[in-house]
Amino acid sequence: MQFETILQENNGPIATIIMNRPDALNALNIQVFKDLTACLLAIAKNREIRVVVIKGAGERAFVAGADIKEMADIKGAMSSERSYLGMHVYDLLRHIPQPVIASINGYALGGGMLLAMACDIRVAAEGATFGYPEIKLGIFPGTGGTILLDRLIGSANARAICLTGELFDAPRAYQLGLVTHLVAKDALVAETARLAELMAGYSPVALHETKCALNASLEMAFEAAREAEVAAHARCFASNDRFEGMNAFIEKRSPDFRGD
Numbered sequence: 001m002q003f004e005t006i007l008q009e010n011n012g013p014i015a016t017i018i019m020n021r022p023d024a025l026n027a028l029n030i031q032v033f034k035d036l037t038a039c040l041l042a043i044a045k046n047r048e049i050r051v052v053v054i055k056g057a058g059e060r061a062f063v064a065g066a067d068i069k070e071m072a073d074i075k076g077a078m079s080s081e082r083s084y085l086g087m088h089v090y091d092l093l094r095h096i097p098q099p100v101i102a103s104i105n106g107y108a109l110g111g112g113m114l115l116a117m118a119c120d121i122r123v124a125a126e127g128a129t130f131g132y133p134e135i136k137l138g139i140f141p142g143t144g145g146t147i148l149l150d151r152l153i154g155s156a157n158a159r160a161i162c163l164t165g166e167l168f169d170a171p172r173a174y175q176l177g178l179v180t181h182l183v184a185k186d187a188l189v190a191e192t193a194r195l196a197e198l199m200a201g202y203s204p205v206a207l208h209e210t211k212c213a214l215n216a217s218l219e220m221a222f223e224a225a226r227e228a229e230v231a232a233h234a235r236c237f238a239s240n241d242r243f244e245g246m247n248a249f250i251e252k253r254s255p256d257f258r259g260d
């Protein structure tokens with residue numbers, strides 16, 4: 001599939017989505033959200049793809065936020081329409097069956113930090129820069145941005161990040177638990193590939209159901225989330241892959257997971 005604002009490269013079971021507006025530091029405009037929606041919906045249905053990576057084109061940015069030049073002209077109900085478009089993308093990232101890795105180099109700001117947070121795993125290069133600078137523009141990180149940050153790193157630091165708009169570096173993001181892996185700049189590609197290949201070898205059913213359980217925890221109250229987790233676990237147990245995984249252990253061989 002061809003897109004206007006993003007590129008998709010498939011390498012065996014790993015699909016890499018490249019945010020491709022380097023002249024605007026890969027800022028998110030409406031077309032980007034439309035392209036990401038189409039791309040993620042297609043990936044969700046493609047059983048050949050087992051892991052997704054998202055990264056920014058160029059050396060300077062993952063994504064420097066929503067496109068401020070486009071936003072400047074947005075009025076009235078259009079702002080909510082745009083919010084729903086963005087939220088749909090963030091929801092898709094969490095809910096597609098495949099694990100998604102954000103591979104972060106340079107700026108991950110505003111809606112770009114949120115894009116990374118909607119991914120399952122965040123690998124950052126030292127030198128990456130994070131933050132929610134929206135407050136300086138007279139807005140705040142809508143589209144779930146306050147909520148997700150609050151739930152991922154806790155209320156105290158989320159409030160400081162949203163209300164001060166101050167940017168912070170990758171080691172601080174790692175310390176906050178916002179990024180899960182921190183590597184030297186020249187190790188980002190290799191570490192991203194290592195994690196992608198590792199998960200591409202696991203059962204797609206188990207990966208999907210693990211995401212379902214974690215999503216339930218994020219989105220539901222305790223009792224309901226636990227019920228959702230029991231159901232997800234039962235679906236794993238009903239898969240051929242779990243027989244394969246357990247038999248492979250007993251037979252001292254590598255499992256061959258088929259995704260059914």
Ligand code: CO8
Pocket residue numbers: 023024025027064065066067068069082083085086087107109110111112133134137140141142143145
């Ligand atoms: N939108 C549009 N263009 C941008 C953006 C952006 N967010 N960021 C950078 N650019 C453009 C610049 O305008 C510039 O273009 P040009 O050469 O045509 O003037 C080019 O990218 C390079 O940027 P700079 O010259 O500014 O580079 P610097 O190294 O001087 O500065 C910074 C880099 C610090 C990243 C700076 O560009 C900056 O502050 N950018 C804006 C960051 C920001 O405020 N992000 C938050 C935006 S609001 C948001 O994300 C709301 C999210 C809500 C969810 C959206 C869902 C619908």
